[in-house]
Amino acid sequence: MSVCAADFNNDGHPDLSAVNYVSGSVSVLTNEGDGTFATAVNFEVGGHPRCVVSADFNGDNKPDIASVGWDLDAVSVLLNITPCCFSTTGNVDCNVNDFADISDLTALIDNLFISLSPLCCEEEANTDGTGDVDISDLTALIDHLFISLNPTAMCP
Numbered sequence: 035m036s037v038c039a040a041d042f043n044n045d046g047h048p049d050l051s052a053v054n055y056v057s058g059s060v061s062v063l064t065n066e067g068d069g070t071f072a073t074a075v076n077f078e079v080g081g082h083p084r085c086v087v088s089a090d091f092n093g094d095n096k097p098d099i100a101s102v103g104w105d106l107d108a109v110s111v112l113l114n115i116t117p118c119c120f121s122t123t124g125n126v127d128c129n130v131n132d133f134a135d136i137s138d139l140t141a142l143i144d145n146l147f148i149s150l151s152p153l154c155c156e157e158e159a160n161t162d163g164t165g166d167v168d169i170s171d172l173t174a175l176i177d178h179l180f181i182s183l184n185p186t187a188m189c190p
């Protein structure tokens with residue numbers, strides 16, 4: 035039996051994944067944040083999995099899962115496609131359970147003009163809800179924070 039913990043849905047609560055040797059699957063149990071876990075969601079991996087690890091294999095800042103089976107070639111990777119954007123956009127720095135504030139403005143300016151480093155969540159930074167992440171998203175975020183106080187775009 036192998037279990038690993040990682041925050042798969044980016045809500046600040048560690049979730050669990052576990053291997054099911056007999057059924058050839060990996061279970062993911064989402065932490066409800068109140069000490070209980072949601073019903074396991076199973077993903078077929080085959081190959082009698084015996085060990086599961088979590089790491090960000092594709093570099094999108096979301097933890098993924100890999101399982102290794104008794105058969106040496108039975109390595110499976112499950113990429114995490116959980117959306118990183120909840121309700122409305124604008125929480126560009128991806129602080130969990132946080133809303134759009136000045137540190138998000140700093141993060142967006144940094145991404146666009148200074149470090150050009152990748153964002154933790156492209157969808158989250160598309161504050162105007164259209165096209166790519168660009169200066170018009172910065173304008174929308176400034177408008178949201180200081181001018182009209184209009185809500186930012188809904189998450190896709």
Ligand SMILES: [Ca+2]
Pocket residue numbers: 040041042043044045046047048049064065
């Ligand atoms: Ca979680």
Ligand SMILES: [Ca+2]
Pocket residue numbers: 089090091092093094095096097098113114
């Ligand atoms: Ca990932």
Ligand SMILES: [Ca+2]
Pocket residue numbers: 124125126127128129132133134135137138
């Ligand atoms: Ca924030």
Ligand SMILES: [Ca+2]
Pocket residue numbers: 160161162163164165166167168170171
């Ligand atoms: Ca945009």
